[in-house]
Amino acid sequence: MTATATPARRAAPARASRGLWRDALVRLTRNGPALLGMFFIVVFVLAAVLAPVISPYDPIAGSLANRLQAPGTAGHVLGTDLQGRDELTRILYGARISLQVGVISVLMGLAIGGTLGAIAGAFGGAVDNVIMRIVDVLLAIPGILLAIGIVAWLDRGLPQIMLAVGMTNAPIFARILRGSLLALRESDFVVAARSIGATPLRLLLRHMLPNALTSLIVAATLALATAIIDVAGLGFLGLGPPDPRTAEWGTMLTDSTKYLREAPYLIFFPGVAIVISAIGFNLLGDGLRESLDPRLRR
Amino acid sequence: MALLEVRDLVVRFRTHDGTIYAVNGITFDVEAGETLGLVGESGCGKSVTNLAIMRLLPKPAGRIERGRVTLDGVDLIALPESEIREMRGRDVAMIFQDPMTSLNPVLTIEEQMVETIVAHRAATRADARKRAVELLGMVGIPHPETRLRSYPHQFSGGMRQRVMIAMALALEPKLLIADEPTTALDVTIQAQVLELLKDLTARLGTAVILITHDLGVVAGMAERINVMYAGFIVETAPTPDLFARPSHPYTVGLLHSIPRVDAAEGGELVPIEGVPPDQRRAPVGCPFAPRCAWRVEACWADNPPLVPLEPVSRLVATGPGATHQIACHNPPLPDEARTGRPTRPGFVAAPPPGAVIDELAVATPDVEATLVEFPTTDAREERR
DSSP, rough: OOOHHHHHHHHGSSSSSOHHHHHHHHHHHHHHHHHHHHHHHHHHHHHHHHHHHHSSSSSOOOOOOGOOOOOBBBBTOOOOOOOBHHHHHHHHHHHHHHHHHHHHHHHHHHHHHHHHHHHHHOOOHHHHHHHHHHHHHHHSSSSHHHHHOOOOOHOOOOHHHHHHHHHHHHHHHHHHHHHHHHHHSSHHHHHHEEEEEHOHHIIIIIIHHHHHHHHHHHHHHHHHHHHHHHHHHHHHHOOOOOSSTTTOOOHHHHHGGTTTOOOOHHHHHHHHHHHHHHHHHHHHHHHHHHHHHHHOOO | OOOOEEEEEEEEEETTEEEEEEEEEEEEEEEOOOEEEEOOTTTTSSSHOOOOOOOOOTTTTEEEEEEEEEEEEEEEEOOOOOHHHHHHHHHHEEESSSSTSSSSSTTTTHHHHHHHHHHHSSSOOHHHHHHHHHHHHHHSSSSSSTTTTSSSGGHHHHHHHHHHHHHTTOOHHHHHHHHHSTTTSSSHHHHHHHHHHHHHHHHHEEEEEEESSHHHEEEHHEEEEEEETTEEEEEEEEHHHHHHHOSSSHHHHHHHOOOOTTTSSOOOOOOOOOOOOOEEEEEEEEOGGOOOOOHHHHHHHOOOOOOEEEEOOOOOSTTTTOOEOOSSOOOOHHHHHHHHHOOOOTOOOOOOOHHHHHHHHHHOOGGGGGGGOOSSSOOHHHHH
C-alpha cells in the first residue's frame, strides 16, 4: 500500500507552479470551512440575483387578509408578515440590499482607506504622521456611531448608508495597508531589490503592494461580513432605506419586534439570513488568509 | 587608482537610545577583480560599511557622517539618488545573508530577474528572458527554462542563494558585495555556493567584498583580509600573511577561537573574554582594550592608528603584496600569537583607569547578595 502511494507523493512537489493565485485557489478548495463559507456566499448571491425569478410575490405590496400566516402555509414556505407579504420573498430581496450595500461600501472603504494607507506607508515621515492621526481619530469613534452620524448628517438613503459603512471600514484598511507597507519597506527582499537598482515606484507597485495586498483582501472579505451586520444594524435603528416598505433585513427585524410572541419566525428568519451571510464571508476570509500566504503552506 | 576607494568612512545611527558609533573612520581599497574579506564579530560594522557603500543605510537613522567612497573614480556619497540607483546592480551588486527572505515571495523568479535586466539595459523582455535562462544555467540550476517560472518558496535555500547570485551578476557589475552569503546554508551547500561564487567572479573579473565572521570561509576565498572590530579596521594583510603572522590581539583571539583538527602546537581553544563594546558610547582608547590580554596603559587612552607591521618604503594598499598593517600599541610576539596568551615573563595586562574600575564593579552583580533560598520540602510530600 505504502509502496504505491510513495511515488505519487514524491512527484507532487516537483510540479511547476501554476501561479500564485492559481495555487491559492487550489489550497482554498482543500479548506473545508472556506468551502462552507463559499457555499453560504453562493446561496446568498444567488438569492440576491435570482429573487424575482424564485419568488412570484411582490416584496412590497401584500394583502392584509393574508397577514401573519405561519411558516409552512401553502404558497408561503416561511409564512407572511404583518402586512401579508411573503417572508421568503422579502428575505430574498433583502439579500439584494445587503449584497449591494456590502460590496459597494467595502469597495468605497478600500478606495479611501487603501489610498490613505498607501500614501502613508510609501512616503512615511510627516505625511504618514498627519494621515495616521486622522485615521486614529476615525478609529476612536465606534463604527456604528460614525455611521449613525453620517446618515443623520446626510439624511437617509442607500448611498448614504454605503458611505457610512465604507467610512467605518476605511481607517481599518488604511491601518492594515500602512502597517504592511512599513514592515515591507525594511524587509530583506525590498532592500535586495533596491540593491539592484529598483526605482521607488517599482518598489511600491511590484514589490510592496502585491505583498501587502493579501492581508488587505482578507480584511476586505472579513469587512463584508461586518458591513452586512452594520447595514442591518442601521436598519434596525431606523436608519435604513428611506422607503420603510423596502425589504431590508435590519428593518424587517425592527418591524417584527412587537409581534415577537405571535410570530417569532419573523425575527428568526431575517436573523438567520444575517448570520449565515456574515458567517459565510468570515469563513471565506479566514480561508483566504491561510491560502494566500505561501509561507503558511502546510 | 583602485576600483573602490574608501577613505575615512564614518557612519553613525541616530536612535532613541542615542547615537550609535557604527563605523569610525575606516580606509581601504579594493582592486578590480580582487576578493577582499571583511571579518569580525556581529555588530563590528562590516555590514554597515557595505550598506554605506551602496547608500542603502536605513533612513533616517543611518547617516554617513564623514568620508569619501569612490567607485571607478565616481564619488558615491555625493551622487544624487537617481544616479546611485542606476549604479546599483549595474556597477555594484549585493548578495544577502538569508536567501529565504531576500527574494520577493509573490513574484516568480522570471519576473524578478527579467525586471532587473530590463530596468538597466535597453533589452526586450524576450532577450532579458533568454539572458535569465542563461544565468540560471550558469549558476547550476537544473531545467532553468521551467524553474524560471517557479516562485521562491519552491526552491531550497542553496538554490535560492544561487538565484540571488545569478541576479546579482546579471549585469556583470564591477564589484559584488557578498554579506555572509553562506551563513544561513548547510555546510555542504556552503562549499558549493562559495565555489560557484569564486568561479563566476573569477570568470567575469568581478571584484568581491566578502563579509563574514567565519575565518574558514575567507581563507579559501579572499586574497586579502580586513579584520574589523567595533567599527575600526584593526588589522589588514594578504590572506597567507594574516594566517601565518596574526599580529593584532583580536586577530590572534579569533584564530584561537576556532577548533582545529590538525593542531600540532597551541591547539588549545582560547576564548576572547568579555563582549564587544557598547557602541552607543563614543570610542575612547583602543576599543579592544577591555578584552585584551596584551593591553598596556596607553591602550586605555589612545586608539592606535593602522600602521605597517614592519617599516616599509612604500605602502601597498591592494593585491597579494599589500602591506601588512595593524592598529596596536603592544602587538603579540610570534610565539605568543601561537599560544594565544602573553608569555613574556612578568607581563600583566594594564588595569583600567580609576573611573572604569568603578563601572566594572557596578556592572558585576554581587553574587552573595543575590542568593535565594528555596525550601526543600515539596508541597506534595507534605500532603502525604
